Amino acid sequence: MPLLCQPPRTIDPDLAYAAAVEERTDNAPASRGGRHKRSVGVHTKFWATGRTLTVAWVDDPLDTEHWQAIQRAILQWQPHINLDLQFIDGREGRPGEGRGDVRITTDSNRNYSLIGTDAKHNDPWTPTMVLGVKPQASDFEATVMHEFGHALGLEHEHQHPEANIPWDLAKLYRHYAKAGHSEQDVNEQVLAKLPKADTRYTAYDPESIMHYPVPNDLTLGDWEVGRNTRLSDRDKALIASIYPRS
Ligand SMILES: [Zn+2]
Structure with missing residues (x-):
């Protein structure tokens, strides 16, 4: 099991909603005939289809090989999305400073990303994605693709409303406690x-x-899910339906 990829700062739900709907009106929840109260917390955080999405490296110095490896993993999403991914040098004093829609630091031992448009109201000098995974790690590519899925607005599949994972709760909590995660973290990010x-x-x-x-x-x-290392057919279909080519 990986460390949890929950960002440490929580985003104010009202601001997150405003940023999401400003970016793309269909991020607002669809009307459900008035039977359910609309909730600000329940909405999507996708970017506007067809836009340019700038992805910035912000660490000094810039490690070209590392940055190219990150780009190669991220670009596996590109054929399936109608977004123009552009990689820029977002370091202090460089032309891309403060201009990255997604701002990546590798200076960490954790991996996480804000979800989609939540990145819009981080201040422009704060990273929105943390990729501590090292390029030589066997799970490097899968980790970068997973975190970039969050940056595209995707949530965890193991938390899908139809996921019925028969967790051994005591063991699950113990497993994550060893990595410093509380039961509340596990409840929020896994269960x-x-x-x-x-x-x-x-x-x-x-x-x-x-x-x-x-x-x-x-x-x-006897129940398990292996380590998924590539985009599944349904990942591709889902993200293509979110960012369709007209
Ligand atoms: Zn995640």
Whole structure:
């Protein structure tokens, strides 16, 4: 199991909603005939289709090989999205300073990303994505693709409303406690089911890059999900439906 990829700062839900709807009106929840109260917390955070999305390296010095490896992993999303990904030098004093929609630091031992448009109201000098994973690590590419999925607005697949993972809760909590994660962290990042309000809701996909691996020894009975290392067919179809080519 990877360390949890929850960003340490929480975004004010009202500001997050405003940023999402300003970017793209269909980020607002669809009306459900008035049977349910609309909730500001339940909305998508996708970027406007067809826009340029700038992705900036912000660490000094710039490690060209490392940056190119990150770009190669991120670019695996490119054929499936109608967004123009542009990679820029976002270091202090460089032309790209403060201009990255997604701002990446590698100076960490953690990996996480803000979800989609949540990045818009971070201040422009704060990274929105942390990629501590090293290029020589076996899970480097999968980790970068997973975190960039968050930057595109995707949430965790293991928290899909139809995911029915038979966790051995005691073992799961113990596993994450060893890495310094509280039961509340595990509840929020592993166990909590996401609301069905996402208009881009598709069937549960255990092969998704957005699914954490589920080791057999943390489940009851014989149940596991391996480490997914590439975009699944449904990842590609889902993201293409979110960012369609007209
Ligand atoms: Zn994640």
